[in-house]
Amino acid sequence: MLLPSLPSQLDLSRPGTVPVRRKEWQLGESRSRSSSMMRQKLQGWGSGRGQALSGSVALTMSPIAILVLVFSSGCLFYSVKSHLLPTDNIDYDTGAKSFYIANDTFYKDGSPFRILGGDLHYFRVHPQYWEDRLQRAKALGLNAIQTYVPWNLHQPQPEKLNFEDGANLEGYLKLVQKLGMLVMLRIGPYICAEWDFGGFPAWLLSVRPELSLRTSDPQYLKLVDAWWDVLLPKIVPYLYCHQGPVIMVQIENEYGSFGADRSYMEHLAAKVRAVLGEEIILYTTDGAVSKNLEHGSLEGSGVYTAVDFPTEWDPATAFALQKQYNAQGNSPSLSSEFYTGWLTHWGEQLAQTDPEYTAAALDRILYLNASVVLYMLHGGTNFGFTSGSNTGSSVRDFLPDITSYDYDAPIGEAGDIDNPKFQALKAVLGRYILESPPSPPPLPMRKAFGPLQLHKLSSLFHILEYISTDPSGLHMDQPSSMESVHQISGFILYRTNLPSHAKAGSKISISKVHDRAQVFISGLVEGDETTSTRYLHVGTLERWSSDTLWLPSNVAVPGLQLDILVENMGRVNYGPFVYDPKGSGPTDLLSIVDS
Structure with a gap:
């Protein structure tokens, strides 16, 4: 059952009331999405099984060699220090203390x-x-x-x-x-x-x-x-x-x-x-x-x-x-x-x-x-x-x-x-408390920093050896989720060589991405004095939208390297799919076929 809404008018003669403005939210589309989430929350999500994977299809990855680079992108949680916390020298009241319920009332002492x-x-x-x-x-x-x-x-x-x-x-x-x-x-x-x-x-x-x-x-x-x-x-x-x-x-x-x-x-x-x-x-x-x-x-x-x-x-x-x-x-x-x-x-x-x-x-x-x-x-x-x-x-x-x-x-x-x-x-x-509350501390100092100018220093691919937990990567026949390689948060990079049948215009698809994948191809480019690797961004695959990309039509594909950089955007905290491993796993099919 859903509880009835409030009447459009409140009895303002009742003490302690203030006028109600009927429009609570001013969010546009986000309000409707949030309202929908609240309704689902109140109505329940079904069976309640932890691994809510209904509707998924178990697919196996073709046996191609995968190199997985796990980034030491910092802990999931912040680490902050403070010397301002209280010590054990607090004057505790040693008298008997009680907090309980009786007669539909909380009782304190x-x-x-x-x-x-x-x-x-x-x-x-x-x-x-x-x-x-x-x-x-x-x-x-x-x-x-x-x-x-x-x-x-x-x-x-x-x-x-x-x-x-x-x-x-x-x-x-x-x-x-x-x-x-x-x-x-x-x-x-x-x-x-x-x-x-x-x-x-x-x-x-x-x-x-x-x-x-x-x-x-x-x-x-x-x-x-x-x-x-x-x-x-x-x-x-x-x-x-x-x-x-x-x-x-x-x-x-x-x-x-x-x-x-x-x-x-x-x-x-x-x-x-x-x-x-x-x-x-x-x-x-x-x-x-x-x-x-x-x-x-x-x-x-x-x-x-x-x-x-x-x-x-x-x-x-x-x-x-x-x-x-x-x-x-x-x-x-x-x-x-x-x-x-x-x-x-x-x-x-x-x-x-x-x-x-x-x-x-x-x-x-x-x-x-x-x-x-x-x-x-x-x-x-x-x-x-x-x-x-x-x-x-x-x-x-x-x-x-x-x-x-x-x-x-x-x-x-x-x-x-x-x-x-x-x-x-x-x-x-x-209106409901007997004693006046204390005054608050002064407002915190705030400062407007104005526009900030950003300068590119390096490409992610050029610093992999410095930010990866193991610069040589983990070699496996099938991809593994972030959690299975002990990566808590951030990003994980899957690397392999494009198969021999891949060619310009071939379609790339991944059956499931958790949560956003940036797809790159790369190869060696010879210069006058050095040979370097050049990376080309093919496109983005997202959990909530497109699951298909195409290899560029203006590159020679054979021998190129395929990199898939997957971002963890936050594990599910609410909803039926709370069992939410990140990255790509062995049941997530990567396919590369002629268009």
Whole structure:
């Protein structure tokens, strides 16, 4: 079922309301694509099997020699250092602490409590600015921070763990507590978040036999358990009952829009309970439609069910549905993702939502005495190659996310709050909090650098030996995916010689490209004193468009070298094709035939 839309007119005589502007989005085509994605998200994606490869055809590559060059193009994740994080010398309150649910209400230390939170992801903000952004959250009137924990950030390789610098989760938790705020921790293992592979580490795609992600596949659960054996003990000291800031821990993420494997969800809940104990509130988040809540919640298990829904929906109807999936008296109304803006894909205009409309939607939630988490409070940046992508009903319906995660949030990507949305939301929140929030820090310094002039220094092909992990390449009879050769992100180059039957005008096609392939041919050119290699760009093959090129008609083809440079534009973080290896694999047919 879909919840009814709001009436065209609101009762403005009700205290605490502001006029609604009926046009929320101003995105053009990108709005319709995003709306479609939201509808698919709320309606679910079908079977929920991890390797969603329906419709693909297994084709074998002709046995031609392939040279694969793997680029050391930098880590998937940024590495930043900061000496400004808090030390262990924090004055913790040693009195008894409790955070629990009773009578459809959150209680903090025995008193009713309303969560006014916002998503602020530590991995999308330079640690140097963590405190600044958190102070702006307090200035907005918030009392809690919600953040995901990306598995791939902290375990980029099976034997490599990372909790330093920008991955310093414990440092972030200490800082939130230092500022007197609470934490809602979303530990996955899948997080979506417009983040590469939904937070899954890329090396999961190289495990054989193939894993069935987000299911009770024993091999998949074994790897999740091993990761959580590292993560969960780190969280224990920061639980609220242990004098820390963490009041709630979310398992999975909107699982009801993907699958219906209850035993998988029960396994995750049991694993967390075994380490974190019985006092911590575990929760799930799903879209406020019956199918999603039926599949994604753990009704009857003691795991609290929260909901999210578009800003145009009636919150009272959403919260009434939420109540059906929680035990009696255990359903305080919580919108755990109140959308302050929206994501942006490459080729779209930056998402913009109307500040007054957004503020009015927030007011309708707070008027019901509900709790709320702003998604996003501060979006930040997908540093390096960390942005993900979305897919629709077809593998070609591929929408990669941009580097910016500004989200049109009230705190802008650069930390700016001198915008109408921050002021509008602050005005609404101010009507529901007893104490005036503190003043924010000064606005960050901004500078216009003006036009930049770029100068070509070298061709990629002339520096391969310096940027490849192995300059000699990997020699194989069939191409392999990025993940199978331990390449996390960036680019991979496939090189072979054109077959003897190739000639000018021959057609080149690849059955599947993940995600964009630049095709080149090259050969030796003799000069007066030297012989050099010249590269000719044949064209581009893209996952979502053309899959055919033709060799130029004005070159002598025999003996030429064929180079296919494949770009990973971000592994799928949301959609039915989440099992998304990059590059080209042995089942992807390269054909060169006469036109």
